[in-house]
Amino acid sequence: KPLALPGAHVVVTGGSSGIGKCIAIECYKQGAFITLVARNEDKLLQAKKEIEKHSINDKQVVLCISVDVSQDYSQVENVIKQAQEKLGPVDMLVNCAGMSLSGKFEDLEVSTFERLMSVNYLGSVYPSRAVITTMKERRVGRIVFVSSQAGQLGLFGFTAYSSSKFAIRGLAEALQMEVKPYNVYVTVAYPPDTDTPGFAEENKTKPLETRLISETVSVCKPEQVAKQIVKDAIVVTMGLFRTIALFYLGSFDSIVRRCMMQRAKSEVADKTA
Ligand SMILES: NC(=O)C1=CN([C@@H]2O[C@H](COP(=O)(O)OP(=O)(O)OC[C@H]3O[C@@H](n4cnc5c(N)ncnc54)[C@H](OP(=O)(O)O)[C@@H]3O)[C@@H](O)[C@H]2O)C=CC1
Ligand SMILES: CCCCCCCCCCCCCCCC(=O)[C@@H](N)CO
CATH class of the missing domain: 1.20.5 (Single alpha-helices involved in coiled-coils or other helix-helix interfaces)
Known part of the structure; x- marks a missing residue:
């Protein structure tokens, strides 16, 4: 029962940059139709052009939608509806829009906690909520959440970021139990540091301790991380922790x-x- 990507409609939030863009390319190479969701329209168009270079047939489409996934649920619901009208029901949703800010607890602005929770957590809830009913009705669907290694371990400098990534895990595991009887599968990725524009941005403000902890593990290539995420979403298998449970x-x-x-x-x- 692996999901067939040829002809499938894959929505990738955060698909205009970094890991999300590589996920879109990986799915497009396997014959999927892609909807990219992010805010900046120039970056979206740029990514669309880059993805289209990898087409395998002349029917494939890359649709761009500019919206903030963390602000207003009805707006997110509307754009998903538009995408479904153009490219059909969503077969796979990849929640990859997200951001990281680090600093000691007492140095982080209170607004940073709100911002990371709304982008990383609510920004994954809203698109998922907008596609789930149709997926359940069709008995087809994959929802991918992108957490982080800092979503399994609370680490120095990541009081705001880690908690937003832990929240994703709770959401994903609870949702999986609800939708499994409908043949809808939920996966969560926990990537290590990955060489992306977002990572470069994060490194500008990392505390020394965070940097040293981070340097104990090597930096991955986004293409490699994306490949693994797509593979795990297509053929759902169980990790060690989940086997125990x-x-x-x-x-x-x-x-x-x-x-x-x-x-x-x-x-x-x-x-x-
Ligand atoms: N790189 C890393 O080291 C790791 C990253 N991750 C996670 O992977 C995901 C992608 O990271 P990475 O590729 O580095 O990030 P990038 O910063 O390179 O890309 C982020 C993408 O998300 C979009 N985005 C950000 N905020 C919003 C928003 N509010 N609404 C809609 N779109 C938004 C951006 O477009 P725009 O700004 O135009 O909206 C862009 O397309 C994140 O969730 C991150 O936490 C996890 C582990 C490691
Ligand atoms: C069982 C789990 C294995 C754990 C191995 C130990 C890892 C410690 C170092 C982790 C460095 C922090 C990663 C954060 C990546 C991230 O999300 C940001 N870069 C986003 O931009």
Whole structure:
């Protein structure tokens, strides 16, 4: 049951730069139709041109949509609707829009906590919320969340960033339990430092401790990270932690399935009554 990318509609938020752009290229190379979502229109057009160089047939389309994913849910819902009208229902959503700011807890502005939570967390909730109903109805869909290694470990300088990336994990795991009976799969990526424009920006303000911790692990290429993320989304497998939790999750999944069947039964009973 791997997702077939040829002809699929893949939406990539943050698709105009860095890891998101590489994910879009990777999917386009495999025959997908792409919608790029980000704010800056010049960067979007630039990325579209770059992605189109990798086309494998003359039907493929790259659509650009300029919107802030973290501001207004109804706006996000509207642009997703527009994209679906042009390229059909979304088969895969990649939530890659995000940003990082580091600093000691007492040095970070309070507004930075709000900003990172709204871009990294709510900016993943809104697009997902806008596609989930159709995915469940069609019994088809993949939702990818991009967390970070700093979303598994709380690290010096990342009080604001790590918590926003931990939040993504909670969202993803809870959502997976809800949508599994509908054949919709949720994956979470935890990338290490990756050579992107966003990473270069982050390095301008990193505290010394954060820099030294970060330097213990080597920097990855975005193409390589993107390839892994796409592979994990197409063929969903289980990591070590989730294997340990398998027994519990299995029994919880059966509760969810039982409720689904119960609900379907009582709906039929209501109709025949
Ligand atoms: N690079 C790294 O070391 C790592 C990155 N990550 C995560 O991967 C993701 C991508 O990172 P990276 O490629 O480095 O980032 P970049 O800064 O290179 O790209 C970020 C992308 O997100 C878009 N974006 C940012 N904010 C918003 C917003 N509010 N609404 C819509 N689009 C937005 C940007 O476009 P625009 O500004 O025009 O809106 C751009 O397309 C992030 O979530 C990051 O936290 C995780 C681990 C490591
Ligand atoms: C089981 C997990 C393995 C953990 C290995 C230890 C890693 C410690 C170093 C981590 C450096 C910080 C990464 C943050 C990347 C990031 O999200 C920003 N660069 C975004 O721009």
